[in-house]
Amino acid sequence: MFTNKTDRMNKRFALWGGLVLAMAAVALFMVHLAEKDTKTSEVNHSNADASGGNENAAILEVREDDWMKGNPDADIIVVKYSDFQCPACRFYASMDDRLSKELADDVLFVYRHFPLRNFPHSRLAARFAEAAGRQGEFWSMHDLIYINQTRWTRSDAGAIFRQFAESLDLDMEQLEEDMEDPALIERIESDYQDGQRLGVRAVPTIFINSEKIQSPNSLDAYRDLILSYQ
Amino acid sequence: MSGSTSPYPWVIAFLVTAFVGFADAVYLTASHYIGALPTCTIIAGCDEVALSAYSTIGPVPVALFGVIFYIIMLVASVVWLDMRTDHIWRYLPLLTVPAFLFSMWLVYLMFFVIDAICVYCLVSALTTTLLMLFSLQMWRMVISAQ
Numbered sequence: 001m002f003t004n005k006t007d008r009m010n011k012r013f014a015l016w017g018g019l020v021l022a023m024a025a026v027a028l029f030m031v032h033l034a035e036k037d038t039k040t041s042e043v044n045h046s047n048a049d050a051s052g053g054n055e056n057a058a059i060l061e062v063r064e065d066d067w068m069k070g071n072p073d074a075d076i077i078v079v080k081y082s083d084f085q086c087p088a089c090r091f092y093a094s095m096d097d098r099l100s101k102e103l104a105d106d107v108l109f110v111y112r113h114f115p116l117r118n119f120p121h122s123r124l125a126a127r128f129a130e131a132a133g134r135q136g137e138f139w140s141m142h143d144l145i146y147i148n149q150t151r152w153t154r155s156d157a158g159a160i161f162r163q164f165a166e167s168l169d170l171d172m173e174q175l176e177e178d179m180e181d182p183a184l185i186e187r188i189e190s191d192y193q194d195g196q197r198l199g200v201r202a203v204p205t206i207f208i209n210s211e212k213i214q215s216p217n218s219l220d221a222y223r224d225l226i227l228s229y230q
Numbered sequence: 231m232s233g234s235t236s237p238y239p240w241v242i243a244f245l246v247t248a249f250v251g252f253a254d255a256v257y258l259t260a261s262h263y264i265g266a267l268p269t270c271t272i273i274a275g276c277d278e279v280a281l282s283a284y285s286t287i288g289p290v291p292v293a294l295f296g297v298i299f300y301i302i303m304l305v306a307s308v309v310w311l312d313m314r315t316d317h318i319w320r321y322l323p324l325l326t327v328p329a330f331l332f333s334m335w336l337v338y339l340m341f342f343v344i345d346a347i348c349v350y351c352l353v354s355a356l357t358t359t360l361l362m363l364f365s366l367q368m369w370r371m372v373i374s375a376q
Contacts, residue, residue: 012312019308023301026253034260 059194060210062110067138069100070108076209076229078107081114081195083203084125084145085153088215092204093146095219099226107226111142113191114203121157126188128161131178137168144168237319237371241307244364248303251357255296258350262291292336296354299329303361316375319368330362 060079062068080096082089100109115122125145132141144164145152152160165175178184195205199212206213208229216222286292302325306318333355340351 015308015312019304022249023252023304026249027256030253030256031260034257 056198057210059198060207062108067111067133067142068108069096069111069139070103071105072108074106074108076103076107076226077110078226079110079112079207079210081112081191081198081200081203081205083114083116083119083122084129084142085119085122085149086116086203087149089204090146090149092206092215093142095222097143098219099223102223103226106230112195113188114195114200114205115188115192116203121153123188124157125152125161127179127184128165128175130184130187131175132165132168132170134178134184135170135174137170140168141165235371237316237368240364240367240371241310244361244368245304245307245311247357247360247364248300248307251354251361252297252300252304254350254353254357255293255300258293258354259291259297262286262293293354299325300357316372319365319372322365323362323369326358326362326365329358333358 060077062072062077062079078096080092082092096109099107113126115126129138129141129145132138141164144167145161148160148164162172165172198205198207204215206215208226213225216225287295303322306322309315310318336351337355340348
């Protein structure tokens, strides 16, 4: 009888102890995983020194035809791979907009396309922005597209982009023609290919002076991070 | 429960499913509180769902309710393994059925309102569905044993 009782207690202990331990282990592991996943962009701080680093550095070098804001001779260069339909990118677009005004003398901000395939309108938005760019209005179009992202993301995006273009007084005929220009489409695609070569797996992915950074989660953190490169 | 089939395999299936759901919900809750801005990735798509207004009820992330739900399910199955208290299966559908309906509502929101897919949320929908089916099976066994 006594042993039966002990056995029963042992079984109880094993059951409940096992449950608590298993839950704690699973919880710790999942929290760790979540932490790791939110830091996926923090890959390799010395990215540029790694093998293939030269190729990466070459891709990240500012080109004459890049879309940029800020001081072209600045020592700090922020290159961002971004997607027009991604909500996180909208958030960074507004931070970049603020910081590019605030730090206009010290920083150069470069925008490159990384349209994800899971968004239906990303590439169309990129083409509109590029075509507006040929008429000197890339950034205005860029701003309109991001600011109104929730408006067009689930509706007739093309019609809304056209309204934006009209509001910027763009030559619509020229715009339509440029949108179909294979060179323009190729440019977006080549940004995307470059991003893949750089190991971009998520948008936005930001490089400061060729170093892939962990995307900061506030304006202050972002500003501090940029200025730490001074 | 004197039915010809043993409820034991069902309880184990229930327990394992609740564990999967628990792990999944902990992950979603942790992601919420770690608070780094979600990005959009090539493989998993976008954390648009986690970013959306539907991811919280007041200040509480929906995923935290999931954690609590799965803990109750885990405890319930261990209570049975410990004490064979069959009558708990009589009451579990009171939780698993509403959880399933809520989960379906979230799936609806995901596909038709937020228009983005969150893999971890789909896993949770699957585990709540399974938990409901298992708990209904146990409920049937308890009722028919009477």
